[in-house]
Amino acid sequence: MMQRKPANRSDMLVTGLGVLAVVVLTLGIFMAFVYAPTDRDQGDAQRIFYVHVPMAWLAYLAMGVVFIGSVGYMWKRSARMDRLARSSAELGFLFTTLVLITGSIWGRPIWNAWWQWEARLTTTLILWFIFIGYFMVRAYAGDAERGARYAAVLGIIGAIDVPIIHQSVKWWRTLHPEPIVLDTAGPNLPDSMLVTLLVCLAGFTLLYAFLMVLKMQIEWARDVLAERELTALLAPEGNQAERRTVATVSHKVSGAAED
């Protein structure tokens, strides 16, 4: 029977981020439905804004972290930076999928169309394909080191798409509205809507941080176990160092699972 181990700092960080994310997101949802006013033109459909914009922000953030991890990996060949990039890429794929779906649902009552081949939507779809490509090059590269290298190159090149997505509404004529929060003249929406959006952005950013720490722990444990299995294959007798490795992973994994 597996005994409960004392929580380490990493476990406490996961728990703390998880609890904080739940509290702030609960407040954000309450504000989105109760505190924020109903839009005069769009009606209740405008409230999709409070999940759509945070999803877009997290897609950008995730790609930014993939970029940092990829540059770090190419520079130092650090396994930690590779774990950072691949963990964030998985979350980036999730949030880019959600920004496309929520945008499509919002577009139907407002534009009378689920999809338009216009600049903002198309460049976001390209980001989604970049994330898919990131995992495909890893899967089909042959060996893990080569896969990590190819993925890092794609992670660096793919990040160029983020400023293009953001600027697309200014560079091309689009159906999608221009930024109303990051407007050069300042936020262009009522205070109650802005505060609600900021709370939702904070809550979803905490959720991203929580998932990132959890995912990094899982990827770390996978890397250590894969290395341990390789060592065991080369030296079937085993040794003290291997046993310590298993004990460390066991502690980390059981902590992550029980929290």
Next chain:
Amino acid sequence: MDDNLGYLFAAFAVTWLAIAGYLLYIGQQVKGLRDEVRMLNEGDDSPGV
């Protein structure tokens, strides 16, 4: 604009279902790693290994 409530519900439902699904997927990954660690520990503890 009342019929827009369905779109609002759909957008929130899809978002939260996807996040819940991802959390379940992460939970499965943790469970798989725990099983692997348990297997390795049992292998180390077994006689003759």
